[in-house]
Amino acid sequence: MTEIRGVGIGLGVAQGPIARMAEPLPAPTDTPSERGTEEETARVREAVAAVARELEQRGIQAGGAARDVLEAQAMMAEDPSLESEIDTRIGAGKTAEFAVHDAFASFRDMLTAMGGYLGERAADLDDVAQRVIARLRGVAAPGVPDPGHPFVLVAKDLAPADTALLDLDKVLGLITTEGGPTSHTAILAREKSIVAIVGAVGAKDLVDGQTVIVDAAAGVVTTDPSAEELERAANRAADRASAASAPLTPGALADGTAVPLLANLGKPEGAEEAVALGAEGVGLFRTEFLFLSSNQAPTVEQQRAAYTKLLAAFPGQKVVVRVLDAGADKPLAFLNDAHEENPALGLRGIRALQASEDILREQLTALAEADAATDADLWVMAPMVATVEEAEYFVEIARDYGIKTAGVMVEVPSSALLADRILAGSDFASIGTNDLTQYTLAADRLLGSVAGFQDPWHPAVLRLIREVGDAGRLHGKPVGICGEAAADPLLAVVLVGLGATSLSMAPTALADVRATLLQYSLDDARVIAEAALAANGAATAREAARSVATTQAAPAAVQS
Structure with a gap:
């Protein structure tokens, strides 16, 4: 028996035999085409269109966040600029396969260099290219294996198209050797409640058929476990399933301290599922979906309809809406499409909105009108606030439109360090830990090499x-x-110990967090938080918190 460590997603535990993801198709060789330009061009058009339609269909089947990702991939496949690059290579006598491979690789390298949101799209380009080339060759695209029995899937990483449609009757668990807790794979695995461990480098040596236990709670893959270990894992899985079916209760600590558990949503359509899973409101509603798929800003009327639909789903409950968080890393022609060498540090968030204030004013108008038409408790916040002046600017302009509760997102170290001054004039703060971690550790959260x-x-x-x-x-x-x-x-317990008064997350994570919070008092949470703070690194902080938590509550409650 050996243990392989990675980052667990959630509290789940699973066991079964390994099945490894197929290796990528070999790169096409640069040999002259024997078909001619017209035939090669026709082949590419057919293949690209077929792949785009397949991705769209997978998105429709998957729904949720996966649908957004797959629709973006389909649009990427048919991007006119990419098509032009492919045509240029075919015109130079290249085969359709090599033209696709080379053009996609060129775009991938360009997006990787840009970082941020577009850097994230680079990995998706590889997947689309593989699917187009497979279509051109008349072979199946590399994908999830089907060994004929339930299995634990092991992969370098998973493309969104594969993660979205995993057969949960067959895929018992997921292990990737790359990726971090905020990767697409992790986010989609959490959304689908897949027992997963990401960034488990040692998993590269696992072989097909080898039995493992995937303990996401501990972030450990146990290879060749004993019968006793398998039985314990099975009992834990059964206990967790039983707990998940328990009646929903408001988020709270063991001493009765309320900790509202809210949902992160990207579209109004996700509200029904969030309510069913016990969300007590919305802690982050991302409004980008209205803007990113359009060449021009949505009208006030279009925005008001979307916001009204969202707010109506949460009568009497808090709904926190983030105004448009876009910029050079999410280029919008009507906002800012200027090239920037480092868009993560460029004109984005509140900076971009200040530069195009009409966009912000229209959004606030629509939000205020939706608020007036519904009974939800609307809170509105500005993204990427870095200074006291930016916070004051946003709160003042929000007040002008009748927004009763206006706050800021804390995503950069400067706003955290100045939080006492920022909160003097703002109604609330919401910490975006993904970006805060990125900027604190100087590590692009979308770049695998620094995951x-x-x-x-x-x-x-x-x-x-x-x-x-x-x-x-x-x-x-x-x-x-x-x-x-x-x-x-x-970590949710630690965050409460550090002063968080509410927690917002993917709706499928609510049950595990609710159950864990109930095992600790506020004093316990503060002690556990202090243990994590005293550590020198992330791994040692996690272990220190787990160790102290074990003494504060029953062992079954601390396997995170």
Whole structure:
């Protein structure tokens, strides 16, 4: 028996035989075409169109966040600029296969260099290229294996198209050797409640048929376990399934301290599922979906209809809406499409909105009108606030439109360090742990080569969160968490110990977090948080918190 460590997603545990993902198709060789330009062009058009339609169909089947990702991939496949690059290569006598491979690789390298949102799309380009080339060759695209029995899937990473349609009757668990807790694979696995461990480098040596236990709670893959270990894992899985079917209750600690558990949503259509899974409101509603698929800003009327639909689903409950978070890393022609060498540090978030204030004013108009038409408790926040002046600017302009509760997102170290001054004039703060971790550790959260740094357990990140929590207590202002960190059950306890007053996450993570919070008092949470803060790194902080948590509650409650 050996143990392989990675980052677990949720509290699940699974067991079964390994089945490895097929290796990528070999790259086409640069040999002259024997078909001619016209035939090669026709082949590419057919293949690209077929792949785009397949991705769209997979998106429709999958729904949720997966649908958004797959629709973006389909649009990417048929991008006119990419088509032009392929045509140029075919015109130079290349085969359709090589033209696709080379053009996609060129675009991938360009997006990788840009980083940010577009850097994330680079990995998706590889998947689309593989599917187009497979179509041209008349072979199946590399994908999830089918050994004829349930299995634990092992892969370098999973393309969104594969993650979205995993057969949960066959895929018992998922292990990837790359990726971090905020990767597409992790986010989609959490959304589908797949027992998963990502970033498990040692999993590259696992072989087909080898039996493993995937313990997401501990972030450990146990190879060749004993019969006794398999039985314990099976009992834990049964206990967890039983707990998940328990009646829904409001989020709270063992001493009765309320910790509202809210949902992160990207579209109004996700509201029904969130309510069914026990969301007590919305802690982050991303409005980008209205903007990113359009060449021009949506009208006030279009926005008002979407916001009204969302707010109507949560009568009497808090709904936190983030105004448009876009910029050079999510280029919008009507906002800012200027090239920037480092868009993650460029004109984005509130900076971009200040530069195009009409967009912000129209959004606030639509939100105020939707608020007036519904009974939800609307809170509105600005993204990427870095200075006191930016916070004051946003709160003032929000007040002009009748927004009763206006706050800021804390995603950069400067706003965390100045939280006492920012919260003096803002109604609340919401910490975006994904970006806060990225900027604190100087590690692009979408870049696989530095995924190991993208861990919100790092004491430097926890210290900044404590600064915001302290500022919230000083001014009596709420401090929420809306990054992926809130979905980690033990980290959720730490965050409450650092001063968070609410937690927002993917709806499927609510049950695990709710159950874990109920095992600790507020004093317990503060002690566990201090243990994590005293560590020197993310891994040691996690272990320190787990160790202290074991003494504060029953062992079954601390396997995160």
